Amino acid sequence: MSYPQRTNPLLQVDWVVILIYIALLTFGWFSICGATHEIGDTDFFSMATRSGKQLLWIGLAFGMGTFLLMLDERYFDITAKVLYWVMMVVLLITPFLAKDIKGSRSWISFGSFNLQPAEFAKCATALAIAKLIGTYGFDMTKFRCLAKAIGLILLPMVLIVLQKETGSALVYFAFFLMLYREGMPGSFLFTAVAAVLYFVISIQHAGIQFPSTLTPVGEFVVLLLTWIFTTGMLRVYLPQTDHARRFLLWGSGIVLGAWLASRFIVPFDVAWVLVGMCLLMVAYLFWHYLDTRVMRYLYIALFALGSMMFIYSADYALNRVLQPHQQSRVKVLLGVEEDVAGVGYNVNQSKIAIGSGGFTGKGFMNGTQTKLKYVPEQDTDFIFCTVGEEEGFVGGSVVLLLFMALILRLIYLAERQSTVFGRVYGYCILSILLFHLIINIGMVMGVMPVIGIPLPFFSYGGSSLWGFTLQLFIFLRIDVGSQNRLTSR
Amino acid sequence: MSGKFNFSNRKYVVGAVAVIVTVVYIVRLFSLQILSDEYKKNADSNAFRKEIQYPSRGLILDRKGQLMVFNEPSYNIMVVMQEQLGVDTADFCRTIGITEEEYVQKMKEIKARRNYSRYTPQLFLGQIPAEEFSVFREKLFRFKGFSIEKRSTRRYASALAAHILGDVGEVSEHDIEEDDYYQSGDYIGKLGVERSYEKQLRGEKGVRIMLRDVRGRTQGHYKDGKYDKDAKPGKNLTLSIDMELQALAERLLQGKLGAIVAIEPSTGEILCMASGPTYDPNSLIGRDRGKYHKILKNDKKSPMLNRAVMGTYPPGSTFKITQALIGLQEGIITPQTTFPCSRGFNYKGLHVGCHGHSSPIALVPAIATSCNSYFCWNLYRMFGATEKYGSVQGGMTRWKDHLVRMGYGYKLGVDLPGEARGMIPNAEFYDKHIGHAWNGLTVVSISIGQGEVTATPLQIANLAATVANRGHYFIPHIVRSVQDGQIDTIYRRPHYTMVDQKWYQYAVDGMRAAVTSGTCRGANLPGLDVCGKTGTAQNRGHDHSAFMGFAPMNNPRIAVAVYIENGGFGATFGVPIGALIMEKYLNGELSPASEAKAASMQARTISYPYYE
Structure with a gap:
């Protein structure tokens, strides 16, 4: 030594x-x-x-x-x-x-x-x-x-x-x-990146409405992303199950149906349908967690629920939590x-x-x-x-x-x-x-x-x-x- | 290590982030610098210039709507250093009336400024009135690099109320650091309401975004003025001051040092606030501001000091009213309690002198005759009531709490800068300075407003207003309303003391008796039911003369405090001046007899050898 x-x-x-x-x-x-x-x-x-x-x-x-x-x-x-x-x-x-x-x-x-x-x-x-x-x-x-x-x-x-x-x-x-x-x-890290993405998109496109609906583009896109991310996570973390495919199928049907209804019957706020769909997803995952006790269901359910809560709190955060000069900096950057x-x-x-x-x-x-x-x-x-x-x-x-x-x-x-x-x-x-x-x-x-x-x-x-x-x-x-x-x- | 816990491959992710960011940024740099022509063109041919639009400052009116402060157009001379080479300085200096040394000095100062740039206009000389300016304007073409900027100057309608109104001057480095709104060369309120209401008065600067070429020539509005913003003029202020009353107060203070404050008890509005000596606010505007400022600053009598809120004096016998109220509330005395007075307070070898009156004496006559002995006994008993308060310190703390709630010892919160807090000693103060071996006797002089106790004339006036209101006051304030807005809620909320309303009647009776049969007989104005209390405060020189009072006794409309440095007895200066102020306000004018009294009061001067 x-x-x-x-x-x-x-x-x-x-x-x-x-x-x-x-x-x-x-x-x-x-x-x-x-x-x-x-x-x-x-x-x-x-x-x-x-x-x-x-x-x-x-x-x-x-x-x-x-x-x-x-x-x-x-x-x-x-x-x-x-x-x-x-x-x-x-x-x-x-x-x-x-x-x-x-x-x-x-x-x-x-x-x-x-x-x-x-x-x-x-x-x-x-x-x-x-x-x-x-x-x-x-x-x-x-x-x-x-x-x-x-x-x-x-x-x-x-x-x-x-x-x-x-x-x-x-x-x-x-x-x-x-x-x-x-x-x-x-x-x-994925959650953090998703949070930034949600924030930017929902603030940036808050003012304009998605065509043929009464929903702001930001809200629509972010809810859509929530659905896509949740489906994606199911695919990655629970690959042996059939949930991801089911979500994709049902989700596409619901979103398309809602949009068509708004387009051809009477224009309405499609966001409610999307929120309902996401909540159903959360409930479905949570039920599976209770049934199987596989923690991953719970995590993914929480991710989906957190995403939705985040969308509606991002606006609040921007307008209340940040200092006025920071608000304007963020807003200028986001256009x-x-x-x-x-x-x-x-x-x-x-x-x-x-x-x-x-x-x-x-x-x-x-x-x-x-x-x-x-x-x-x-x-x-x-x-x-x-x-x-x-x-x-x-x-x-x-x-x-x-x-x-x-x-x-x-x-x-x-x-x-x-x-x-x-x-x-x-x-x-x-x-x-x-x-x-x-x-x-x-x-x-x-x-x-x-x-x-x-x-x-x-x-x-x-x-x-x-x-x-x-x-x-x-x-x-x-x-x-x-x-x-x-x-x- | 097992594969599960080895995250070593993640180093590639971190490295990839660094590489990707670098590549993305280089691409961005490439697109900015090489692909896009837009930015290059912008820089080569055009650039923005922000032209500031200056708002007009708010006007100031008195309570009757009479104009006190307004704006007058004036001009600033600006210079772009890069372009001013080759100017005939001798001619230039002659035209604007400065010496060549001043010119050199000015240039030096400009270069030392924090955000100095030789390409942008810098303030060379400010606030030049229009009439002096015409010659320069004619010759302007000869002085390359110099330009003019239209601004405005403050003007004061009269030579009155200098301390209240204050003044404006160029912002300091410190102001700029504190608040982003200001840029070097801007003006800001320095004293008085100009300072305390700066945010309301200043308005909001506007901006014009102009396009300009490399040589700085203006090409027009950027995007046809889409981003321009108009200046918002400042808000007008209406003061609670009555200019006629203010004029009388300042007249009566001539040749004396001191202060007069009058308050409307039901609102806390200050009706007049005079401080002697004073100065003409018009001397502090324009180019000569610096010169006069220096003269005033060096004057030993401190004419720029607003003694009404910044001066702290022993309140003398006016303070006895607080003592009577505290004694009653604490159960130390009752209205019937009598104390002996054998030409003063004599106890255990201590003697506090008094003047001749009947003995023993009860509370109301004790106030009327301003008996020192009565209030010494009162305090001595209170501080001795250790079974009630636990210790002398406990009694003292209770005593101090009462006074603080009456508005003493801390700033009242008047809307003027620089208010002093006065001094109400507490138990720790004496523990520290005398040691623990003190008692009611040691400090007995504080009961008659002497010793360590000091107060501002405003605090004394506020006491008079509190008694007038029988137990509450509104924080005294000088601004009655702000255009399109309200004054701060703190000025609209009553503040209650810790003394029950019922005890105030005895203070009122005492103060009324002082006017009808006691020390304030000089203020007994027929039909006005004046209540008052004199004060004669000992100090190193001749005694200070003080008075506080209110009128009428029921539904009072004015409370007043007068404090004349080295004026002798309270009855000598305090009482007659206070009476004149109340008469003027309540009757709208002075009777011929009072007018004569005012003239003689105005003519009486006091000499102040140690200020000469």
Whole structure:
């Protein structure tokens, strides 16, 4: 038995990740120069400019990265729980210490510079959840275990929503991707995707009626989807039975019959027929569950019932639960509202800026759209605009590919971990990165709602940069430790 | 590991998500940047420009509908930095009447603004009245990059009510951070109702979405104005202030520091609120706002301070009414209880002086003559009633609760910014500052409105209104109605004290006796049944003169408080000023004799050596 050799972790660290990291930071810094630059003003290093400040944040981030690599990787495992709870307390008290900045209380001021604790809570949550799942005896298929894991995710979400930073809270949904990798039933992900689909469709098509009926298209389509999904689930999960075929046959008959009646006899709200049909399905499945005690019947019945309830509560959720500015963002994205002057203005300007970039872009610091300050938040949440305008399709693609490479490399590293702790942590951070990438770049290109979260390593600001650096370098350090153990065995 | 629990293949699903998203986004990028010409054209030839349409600010009227504040057209000079090169600055400065140093300074300030852009118009100089503007307009073509923007300026119909009306000024960085509505260069209410009713007064900005080309030239409305929005003018406010009464109050305060507040007891509406010294609100508009603002700020007598709601003073003997009511309610005294007064309160070596009157004395005459001894005994007994309250602290807590419910110790909630809360000490306060060895004797001076107790003139007026209503008050407020809307419900709900209505009759009798035969005889107006109470508050300099009262005794229509810093006895300034205010409001005018009294009161000035 030999002890692991204490070699310098700096030499064993995964240099692929480091190189991508440096490439992204460099690209990001030049974009900030481009976004904040005024013509005739070339001093990028002055601390009075945002580019100068960002350079300082980057320098400090390097320092922090190096420091993290020098630590013993066991610290992260040992302190995970404490860090998590300390962070939760910080999140809890933040709204009381923070001043109100545009409706949200999430920034704590230290003199002239501000920190957003929510950015660091992601890292603490990732560590805590990795620790939990890495504990001996943890089993994702057991309800208690899964509930614990989900509880760890929901707590910071709730606390961040209390700071009125709904955007940052949504990021925690990324952890479900990790849970999926660790064995959470795939039907959970399917349910989540179905929920999003229902929501979008029912809101988007609430205003128009399905031809020859008095039913709104959204409601009609979603009820139809409920029927199709339920039938599909029966086919997948209970393939040996005949229920799926029966549902398909009877369902088609009923829907067609109802539509024909509305078309040729008297127009009426077909939704009632569909609701009745779905309720019959639920009753049928429930009866089968009581008869056979096969749990899958119950699950599918609950899915169908939940779908129906969801349809009728989505509208309520949109109009009551979300803040007015979030409502309008969702509505603009779904095309319910066209609002060129308000939220739509931002997205429209951002699309114009990107679109004007063409194949190779206008060149560094030559972007006119961002220069004229048409694009709001151009150096923070909308930074990808500047990339698109100044570096064009080539630059934009390179950035996207760099992110993809980073995520794929992180998957590779996560999979080679010798501990569950390391693997779960790796998946946590790569899921977060992926989520930010999907939402931020999607929003700038007008395919996702405008949710104010930064583009990792690009957006101006110390909190975000340090938060991601922290997450990344802790993983790199864990990875070095894992490699050491493997080679010394 | 068994196959069932190994989910390792799911790594491919996660990886696939990353790859698919990247590919989809690259395709989207491709369609935006290469396939579609629309966005490119938009950026090359046209871009939106949001032109803000500014609403006119709501007008302010007094309770009789007389105009107090209105708008006058004025102009802002805007500059686009990128285009202003090569302007003859000497000529420019001469035309608009500033020095070249000011010009350089202005340019520096503009560049330091948070959302500064050299391509969009920036506010160079604001609120230039129309008459000064004509010369500049003629020469405008010479000053490349400069443009004009029509706005409006606030104007005040008279030099009165500066503290109530307040003023408007340019928004600060802080305002912009707090509220998305504002952009740099906007105006916002800074003081008075201009500030507390900012949301109602400001209206809603409209917007015109214009198309423009690369050089910034306007091409026309985007989609024929489909997305344009008209500005919504602000709501007009009707104040509860009676301008004639306000004018009299301000006249009487000339040459004195202090405040006068009058309230309509049945509604809580403030009929007049004057604070001395005051200033002309018209001096705080337009370009010279900054200059006058500085002068007023540096004045040691603090003319910008609204003493009626921001000044906290020892309430003196006006406070005895609260003590009488608390004593009655708590059963410490009955209306028949008498206490000895041998030219003051003498007990265990402590002496609180009083003036000559018969002894022993009962409650109503004690109020009428403002006997210190009576109220010292009352408080001493209450704090000593440890069998009832458990401890001195318990008695004190009960005492404090009563006062808080009467509107003391906390902000009343008047609809003006910056209200002070005054001070009603509680048991913890004395535990901390004296230690536990205190009792009713140690703190006995609070029973006569001295010591640690302080109140705003508004709180004193509110006490008079509460007695007038026999036990309840409406939160005093200055705005009577908002156009197309109602005032906040908090101003329409009565607040009851913890004292039964029946006890208030003794307070009323005492205050009436003070006018007919006691300290307030100067307020005995024929036919008006005035009730009143003087106050003479000791302080570091000459005593403060205070008065509170209401009239008529039955179905009162006005309650008033007067507080004159260093005015001496309550009867010297407080009583005559209070009487004049009540007479003016109830009779509509002053009798010739009262007019003469008002003139002499106006002419009397008090010197304030430590403010000079």
